[in-house]
Amino acid sequence: MLMNLFKFKGGVKPPTNKTQSVTLPIAQAPLPSRLVVPLHQSIGGVPQPVVQAGDKVLKGQLIGEADGWISAAVHAPTSGTVLEVAMHVQPHPSGLDAMCVVIEPDGKDEWIAHQPFDYANAAPEAVREYLQQSGVVGLGGAVFPTHGKLTPSKTVPMEELVINGAECEPFITCDDLLMRERAEEVVRGIGIFRDLLQPKKVLIGIEDNKPEAAAAMRAAVDALGEAFLVVPVPTLYPAGGAKQLIRVLTGKEVPASKRSTDLGVQCFNVATAYTAWRAIAHGEPVVSRLVTLSGNVHAPRNYEVLIGTPMGELLQLAQPHPDTDGIVMGGPMMGFLVPDAKVPVVKATNCLIAHSDRIFPPKAPEMPCIRCGACAQACPHELQPFEMYWFSRAKNFGKTQEYHIFDCIECGCCSFVCPSRIPLVQYFRFAKSEIWAREREKKAADTAKERFEFKQLREEREKAEKAEKLAKAAAAQAAKKAAEAAAAAAAESTAPAAAAAPAGEAAPSTDAAPAVAVDAAQEAKKAAIAAAMARAKAQREAAQPKNTEVLSSAAQHDVADIEARRAAAHLTDPEPGTPPAPASEKAE
């Protein structure tokens, strides 16, 4: 089973710190006192709550309905009572709140009626929809709704299905333990993805520092008679990045501007495959996940944790040391310090690391960049981080884009190796969000401008139409008058003359009538325009709010008094002696 592996450039080798949390098997975390389940736990649309305060819910019951195709349902992690549907602080560096369903467990952990999905007789479309309804999302950390990645490209044949069991971040071992203990279910889940995507090959990439996991997976693949290849890949951070793993296993490089399916590859995490299988085979939606508890703790271990479990409460299981001063969600390379110990475990939470200065020494102060190029050598996307840093710092965001800032995957390799201790990734996040904000602003301004121009155009048109209509009416009237006058004139002339007069003689009068009509029409038009302008002016004035309008009558009275006093003191009026005007007129 020798396979030709490829290399990606760059990468770093931080101390892995994995051994401490793999000595014990996966344990079930106890029911917490309260579950705070955020509704928005995947990329895409925010699921709509379908429960309200006071509702009794069962484990696995739908509490948030997927909103749109790129969105995934959310379910009650245990049975109990909905306390509230309200805003709570999120496990996100911003510390912002988002809508959550808060559930008080009843302790019974009672499942809602559920049964296996009839997979054998289901159309692919139905399988995808079922996975969406089961809340299956990418558990590697990106939480992209899995069903959205299970449609093969219509134009490019699917060549390789890459399964990510690399787990390259230090400290994290949840995928390792999952593969060791539940390899069969993972492999069965991969089978579902294979059925839907029909790839030519299935490659399961596992970093070579996890031989037990690789052996377990290989055994499961053999036992199930699958042709999947379990491939040990060199331990090199970030080999577990989807693009890096695809590169290592297939030699293909997916740029930021393309989807991997455009190159005939798709990639899923092992834990995602596992939850997909649980959903299909047992009808269990995603209500829990494996979480590694590690770092500055006495008893590091992996736990099966209900979504919504408060992190601080969960971390107690691992007995954090007293000098613990924060919780890092995710690994030490790409994770973040959560804003509050109350924040809940979500589908993206693969690891909690108790933070202390002992395990993560405070950084030395930032020094100037010496352009040593260590970051460029470490960058797995072959970018020039020091150049992007330079332009980010100068807020020259156009230049950062020329240096491909949006190809940056924020893996942290550059910051890791920087001798000047520059938090490079932080600069790139800043630049990216500034660029996004500016684009949003520009879009909003463009829309507003468009709307305004359209309104102006419409007003002009309406004005013109009205003027034309008036003009026509006036012309018609004038013509009628002229005709009447002509008729009268004709009646006044002698009967014989009139009788003898050739048709041609009437010509002057018929000529005169249109001339009069044109004059009248112009007059009418002018009048109409003047009227329209007056109306528009009146409208404009009416539309312009005056800061004195919304005041209470008492306040208006006060204002009038003040204005009167001012006028008396010649403060406002240039002409002495003019009587004080009412406040509303003064505002003009």
Place this chain on the structure above:
Amino acid sequence: MMFAPAPYLLKDVSVSQVMTQVCIALVPGIAAYAWLVGPAILVQIVIASLAALLAEALMLRIQGKPLAMFLSDGSAVVTAWLIALAFPPLAPWWLVVTGTVFAIVVAKQLYGGLGQNPFNPAMIAFAVCIVAFPALMSQWPSVGLQLSLVDQMNVILGFMPRVDALSGATPLDAMKTALKLGEGSVDVAHLLANQDIYGNFAGRGWEWVAVGYLVGGLWLFQRKLITWHVPTAFIGALVVISGALWLYNPAQFASPLFHLFSGAAMLGAFFIATDPVSGCTTPRGKLIFGAGCGLLAYIIRVFGGYPDGVAFAVLLMNLSAPVIDLLTQPPIFGMKDKA
């Protein structure tokens, strides 16, 4: 709760570690140098280091920057050591101080300090002094001159007159002058036969100083503090042009071996042209930069009026580095077929 961005794990590296290792890499060369000319070079290194640190401290103070952090980064010391090694070992103290202060104050701090200097400060010091004090900068101790430390100190501090024995030329300079004076009648092989000046292959004693720099430079490469690009391109270009002319007329042009191990070629290839701040950063850019340095150094040292060409070669390439970088941006991950 505190805010600190990932990554929380960091490699144990710092600017001062980088600079310290550069200094360590200079030690073999300095040892050979001290063995050749005596402890004078160590005195010069101390003088230059003190001058650099004082100038740096003064400039940091004026700018209100943290003194301890920047003085301990080691960059000023590296500049000082390179200046001491590039200047004649028995140059008067004030010449070394002038060069060093100019390098730190003008070439480094006035441009914004660490990481901001477009030109290599040590080479600026050399260029300024050789233009301003050409005679003093060309006086190298005669071969075999044996002076005690006290005498050397007296020369450096100006208590002893600068006798003729102090105003020799480097082997490189001697070769050029001899060939020029000979007007075609003198033969390189004939000159090299004088082992008192030219030693075994490039310059008596000096060749071993160059070997010391080579050893230190290879160690820097092994420590991954420099990449192979600049030294390889520098040495490659020097070998190609000197080799071509040597093959064309071996009587009038010295061999590549002679050029590699004389003057500042090795120091330049491994320690000066590899300065990341003022050099190129892209792989192809580094190759162009290194090759340009080697080529220009040869042209200036053989056809120009100065005893060696490394300083001006490096400065000229510093000038071109930004545009070279701009034009040699490597293709990124996933975009290679387009580039």
